[in-house]
Amino acid sequence: xxxxxxxxxxxxxxxxxxxxxxxxxxxxxxxxxxxxxxxxxxxxxxxxxxxxxxxxxxxxxxxxxxxxxxxxxxxxxxxxxxxxxxxxxxxxxxxxxxxxxxxxxxxxxxxxxxxxxxxxxxxxxxxxxxxxxxxxxxxxxxxxxxxxxxxxxxxxxxxxxxxxxxxxxxxxxxxxxxxxxxxxxxxxxxxxxxxxxxxxxxxxxxxxxxxxxxxxxxxxxxxxxxxxxxxxxxxxxxxxxxxxxxxxxxxxxxxxxxxxxxxxxxxxxxxxxxxxxxxxxxxxxxxxxxxxxxxxxxxxxxxxxxxxxxxxxxxxxxxxxxxxxxxxxxxxxxxxxxxxx
Amino acid sequence: xxxxxxxxxxxxxxxxxxxxxxxxxxxxxxxxxxxxxxxxxxxxxxxxxxxxxxxxxxxxxxxxxxxxxxxxxxxxxxxxxxxxxxxxxxxxxxxxxxxxxxxxxxxxxxxxxxxxxxxxxxxxxxxxxxxxxxxxxxxxxxxxxxxxxxxxxxxxxxxxxxxxxxxxxxxxxxxxxxxxxxxxxxxxxxxxxxxxxxxxxxxxxxxxxxxxxxxxxxxxxxxxxxxxxxxxxxxxxxxxxxxxxxxxxxxxxxxxxxxxxxxxxxxxxxxxxxxxxxxxxxxxxxxxxxx
Numbered sequence: 001x002x003x004x005x006x007x008x009x010x011x012x013x014x015x016x017x018x019x020x021x022x023x024x025x026x027x028x029x030x031x032x033x034x035x036x037x038x039x040x041x042x043x044x045x046x047x048x049x050x051x052x053x054x055x056x057x058x059x060x061x062x063x064x065x066x067x068x069x070x071x072x073x074x075x076x077x078x079x080x081x082x083x084x085x086x087x088x089x090x091x092x093x094x095x096x097x098x099x100x101x102x103x104x105x106x107x108x109x110x111x112x113x114x115x116x117x118x119x120x121x122x123x124x125x126x127x128x129x130x131x132x133x134x135x136x137x138x139x140x141x142x143x144x145x146x147x148x149x150x151x152x153x154x155x156x157x158x159x160x161x162x163x164x165x166x167x168x169x170x171x172x173x174x175x176x177x178x179x180x181x182x183x184x185x186x187x188x189x190x191x192x193x194x195x196x197x198x199x200x201x202x203x204x205x206x207x208x209x210x211x212x213x214x215x216x217x218x219x220x221x222x223x224x225x226x227x228x229x230x231x232x233x234x235x236x237x238x239x240x241x242x243x244x245x246x247x248x249x250x251x252x253x254x255x256x257x258x259x260x261x262x263x264x265x266x267x268x269x270x271x272x273x274x275x276x277x278x279x280x281x282x283x284x285x286x287x288x289x290x291x292x293x294x295x296x297x298x299x300x301x302x303x304x305x306x307x308x309x310x311x312x313x314x315x316x317x318x319x320x321x322x323x324x325x326x327x328x329x330x331x332x333x334x335x336x337x338x339x340x341x
Numbered sequence: 342x343x344x345x346x347x348x349x350x351x352x353x354x355x356x357x358x359x360x361x362x363x364x365x366x367x368x369x370x371x372x373x374x375x376x377x378x379x380x381x382x383x384x385x386x387x388x389x390x391x392x393x394x395x396x397x398x399x400x401x402x403x404x405x406x407x408x409x410x411x412x413x414x415x416x417x418x419x420x421x422x423x424x425x426x427x428x429x430x431x432x433x434x435x436x437x438x439x440x441x442x443x444x445x446x447x448x449x450x451x452x453x454x455x456x457x458x459x460x461x462x463x464x465x466x467x468x469x470x471x472x473x474x475x476x477x478x479x480x481x482x483x484x485x486x487x488x489x490x491x492x493x494x495x496x497x498x499x500x501x502x503x504x505x506x507x508x509x510x511x512x513x514x515x516x517x518x519x520x521x522x523x524x525x526x527x528x529x530x531x532x533x534x535x536x537x538x539x540x541x542x543x544x545x546x547x548x549x550x551x552x553x554x555x556x557x558x559x560x561x562x563x564x565x566x567x568x569x570x571x572x573x574x575x576x577x578x579x580x581x582x583x584x585x586x587x588x589x590x591x592x593x594x595x596x597x598x599x600x601x602x603x604x605x606x607x608x609x610x611x612x613x614x615x616x617x618x619x620x621x622x623x624x625x626x627x628x629x630x631x632x
């Protein structure tokens with residue numbers, strides 16, 4: 001694989017996907033410190049929102065320590081070079097949230113849908129484009145459909161006005177060849193001026209390998225997270241990916257030593273528990289289950305005296321998708337009934 | 342004697358409503374109104390003995406009096422409803438609006454239908470499918486004690502969410518959240534909708550979370566929830582309490598499944614069934630009480 005001189009735009013997830021392992025309790029000071037550090041080291045894009053996107057603060061996904069607006073108003077003015085992005089899942093957040101985020105100075109809006117449901121995003125992608133911001137279509141749980149089906153959904157998002165389309169491996173299930181196939185087809189068939197991106201989870205330890213495969217297949221944007229802070233066993237660790245890109249001579253535009261320092265000195269101390277591939281996270285990747293379910297399944301297992309792994313496997317069998325956190329307690333209650341109380 | 346009714350919109354919802362109305366003891370579906378002469382829905386209605394027009398509302402207006410139409414169901418779109426309502430508002434008919442237009446007040450039969458009787462309202466809005474399925478549960482908690490926050494998550498099969506819903510999903514979340522507050526009685530409401538593409542299609546699932554102001558009275562809330570489930574079951578037999586109420590501090594959670602009757606739409610489309618069943622129920626109670 002020759003990536004010498006290939007330009008890669010890195011997008012940090014630690015303050016959005018990283019909200020999941022933090023149960024959405026990152027403080028404003030922590031947000032500002034990490035974002036400022038990432039900005040100084042040259043990371044061009046940093047996402048800041050509730051883990052489930054703008055408007056995600058809820059019983060279902062967990063209430064945020066602060067509102068999206070409070071985080072954004074604190075972080076955006078502190079940026080020297082980096083642009084702040086925000087995630088929005090139609091069905092959870094609305095265009096009202098999107099307008100608020102743009103008013104806060106967000107420069108990139110990422111509109112996320114389940115990989116087969118792109119047509120719920122027309123309104124939101126259209127509005128982001130109308131407001132003149134960088135507009136990304138984010139197709140989640142992309143392992144559940146073929147590359148051809150993914151392309152059809154990507155084309156819908158392109159038609160609504162997205163200028164970048166992501167293949168999002170929300171379950172950390174994809175293997176490098178599957179990433180190559182999906183990204184390769186998107187790159188070949190979408191208009192040349194549409195960027196392609198990849199968002200990975202490290203549940204099968206494929207974060208870096210999959211991200212490299214994505215770059216080699218034509219992805220211009222790669223989501224990473226300082227110290228890997230993200231749902232499940234986390235996202236592709238930013239500092240590791242930067243080191244690998246550095247060895248390969250790719251153009252990542254960041255200062256590797258400073259990236260390491262932000263991860264080690266700022267993000268690792270924030271972790272409530274180590275973000276690692278424990279057996280539950282491994283099951284997410286193995287069974288293709290949405291990474292954010294991890295802590296909810298562990299909590300339900302504790303409350304009802306069950307195995308979290310059994311709960312996650314059952315959620316996989318029921319073909320749950322992103323956002324269905326409410327089914328976790330429901331599944332646990334069914335399992336309690338099945339064992340006779 | 343039954344009251345004659347017209348259905349505007351010969352698509353899936355209008356047809357499912359027609360099938361239900363054909364069994365009604367108090368409503369007689371007399372007219373089906375469409376806009377496409379080649380519509381399968383119009384042909385189906387004609388086969389069932391209804392008069393039909395493909396001229397839209399204009400095709401129905403000359404017959405309202407002659408055919409003694411007392412109820413008009415609107416199963417079109419929010420935009421079309423505005424035109425339909427303009428044409429009908431001076432006429433002596435009850436308009437039951439299944440679109441998200443929300444020109445008239447929200448109506449969820451077991452929660453507030455009685456309040457509308459004798460109110461003079463001639464346009465009642467059926468909220469959203471998620472609202473019909475969840476607001477009764479919020480109300481079941483709030484009639485026992487104050488609810489500071491109500492949140493609902495409606496999960497429907499992808500194939501049961503039509504292009505109208507998809508093009509304006511924010512309308513669903515906003516309208517449903519408003520109904521959680523106004524009718525459900527929660528001080529603050531939030532609504533979430535998930536479209537799941539699993540095959541075979543999943544039956545509609547709804548989760549209702551409430552935060553009570555004080556410690557929840559578990560016994561009274563449990564009894565109230567069970568009573569409300571029975572009330573909804575009178576017109577949606579497949580409205581089933583799967584789990585709960587679960588009590589966790591001040592959180593009260595209820596897990597529902599809504600299976601349709603399979604009249605025209607498949608049984609998994611409980612979200613559509615509960616709309617047509619609620620609309621028919623509303624019309625039936627109105628005509629029975631005002632007769």
